[in-house]
Amino acid sequence: MxxxxxxxxxxxxxxxxxxxxxxxxxxxxxxxxxxxxxxxxxxxxxxxxxxxxxxxxxxxxxxxxxxxxxxxxxxxxxxxxxxxxxxxxxxxxxxxxxxxxxxxxxxxxxxxxxxxxxxxxxxxxxxxxxxxxxxxxxxxxxLRHKLIRRCSAQSFTSDPLRTLRAVRLSVQINGHIERETLADMRRHAAALPGASPERLRDESVRVLAGIRPHAAMRIMSVVGLLPAVLPELSTLPSADREMAFRVIERLDHILTAISPQRSDNTAAAFGLGAFVVSLDRFRAVLQSHVSAHWANERPHRALLMIAAAFACSVPNAASAVDPLCDRLRFSNPERARLIAILRADRALVADLERPLDDLTLHRYWYGPRDAGVDAVLIALAEELGRAGVALEQDRWVRVLERAQVMLGTFFERAGEVVEPPAVIDGHTVMTALKLRPSAVVGKLLTAIREAQVMGRVSDADSALAVAREVLDAQT
Known part of the structure; x- marks a missing residue:
């Protein structure tokens, strides 16, 4: 035949x-x-x-x-x-x-x-x-034996990006990579940075947005592919790098728990029963949030995984992510979103001593907006990743309660707390208080907006009264 x-x-x-x-x-x-x-x-x-x-x-x-x-x-x-x-x-x-x-x-x-x-x-x-x-x-x-085998000895020579594809496919079919294929991948890892940035980005995004990205990244680290994609992680001490993988794993579990694919056994399998009980009322809006796409249909999920890895392990993460965006040719909106996630005050989620009054919630949400949702999810993944098997259930429940309040504020009280409707504009403030355009006007508008959140401002007169108080205090 x-x-x-x-x-x-x-x-x-x-x-x-x-x-x-x-x-x-x-x-x-x-x-x-x-x-x-x-x-x-x-x-x-x-x-x-x-x-x-x-x-x-x-x-x-x-x-x-x-x-x-x-x-x-x-x-x-x-x-x-x-x-x-x-x-x-x-x-x-x-x-x-x-x-x-x-x-x-x-x-x-x-x-x-x-x-x-x-x-x-x-x-x-x-x-x-x-x-x-x-x-x-x-x-x-x-395929029956769940084995990834190259077609020929020239497979990686002709296209080094196939090394990343081998990782993705092995995780996708829950299989392993044939011995000679794995040896070839190691030999060709050094050629990976020579691929076009756009193709390297797209294949990397497929890995990060796919199933079990933590498993894929561990394989990439062992084979020597990680330096071409995320050198910021590859140069970390092994304990810090492993923490990044663990947080990504827990974030993947969280995203599965809110996804349409969640089954009755999902929460039990990942130990996320309390998560589902506390946050399931946001499941539909979180699904919509996570399923967003960027330029050329790049899934938002991939950005979440990058942000999670940087947030928990890379020093000065918001600055460090900038070279990554240059290297992999991410769009300016993707770059802005990553930076906003990493600048968000995600520590607020797990800091049980900090109050969650309306002013604190307003200050958290006013800047990052949608990126703040990402930061909440990453903070929950960090809490699980850092605790590991030693997770204290009482503390975890209290952290989830805080996340519930924070997400409820964003999704259900946006007009009241996140961005209340303006009662006065900068021109009116300058005219009434005889001010010239300057940074002072911006500070006064911020003070007015925060006083509005606290219930002290409801109209232009009360807004100007707050502005005068601020000016008097400065004087």
Missing amino acids: SSVEPREPARPLIWPNIVLQLADALADAPEPIYVVGGAVRDAYAGAPIKDLDLVTHRGATPLARQIANLLNGDVFVMDAERDVARVLIDTPDGRLNIDVAAFRADDLEGDLRERDFTINAMASQLQGEMTLLIDPLNGEAD
Whole structure:
């Protein structure tokens, strides 16, 4: 039998309706079309398919335009010279990305052998019997054994970023990396910083936003990949670095506890029963907050993991994160958010001696706003990470009560405490008090706003009275 002869897999390939509809629509296409890569792996595992890779001998870009017309999607030519295009389809289950490319080699087998890992080097013919598998490198066996194996000795030479992908995939399938592949990863770790910053960022974000990011980061540290992605962590003493991993782990558990995927057993499995009881009323708004995306659909979850790692272990974290944003080409809004998270007074969450009066809560929230929510979640993860198995339940419950008050203030009392409506503006203050534009006016407006939070200001007259008090005190 030819190595690309379709055969029955050990378990059925489960394709979503959108793929089967596409197969019917393209049944008469002149060139064979194959589904390859992660979509085949996901079909084998019965997992949802969000990205579909198609290859054909020639005419990939016209095929992409045909698919976009058939499925009412948008098409973008990614690389005209290499004949690669992307189709974006909105489905009831969310966005489906369809990448259509010409073979990387002369034929299908050559294309599959040039891919990264054997579990990604399987195919199924779109116009054929889609229950059959094409598997020249025995990727099915590696997938059954949860093994990440490179396709060839040149896999990492041709693209060092595949080392990060190996880490992500090994965690994703809860498997391990084959011995020779792991040795090759160590040999090519030094080449990773030579990748384009944008590609390094995107692969790093996939790792950090994926499942069990703490496990992935530990592997990266052991293999020698961490210096290329987060050198700020790689140079830390081992105890501090391990603390960062532990806090990321606990943050991952917290995000799972508020996610739509939470099951009845989640809280018990992660020891977060008290968390769920205390904060479940915010679950919907926290889900919306955490599921946000930045430029090019980068998940906010990845920024949270970076902020958590820096917050608990990197000195002068708010300043130290700036070079990281330059190095990985994060957008200015992402940079601003990271800095705001790290500057927020997250110690307020766990400092049981500090009062949580309205003025303290206003001062916490007025600057960071949404970043303050991130800081609360990170503070809770820090509390769990630093305590470890020695967590004192009484203290933990009191910390959760404080988090409940803080989040309740932001989500339910914003107009009263976080940002009360202005009763006076700077021009009116300057006119009434005969002041020139200066920093003094800003300080007076801050004093007025804080007095409003405390109930001392309700209109322009009471606001000016507070301003006069402040000026008199300064004089």
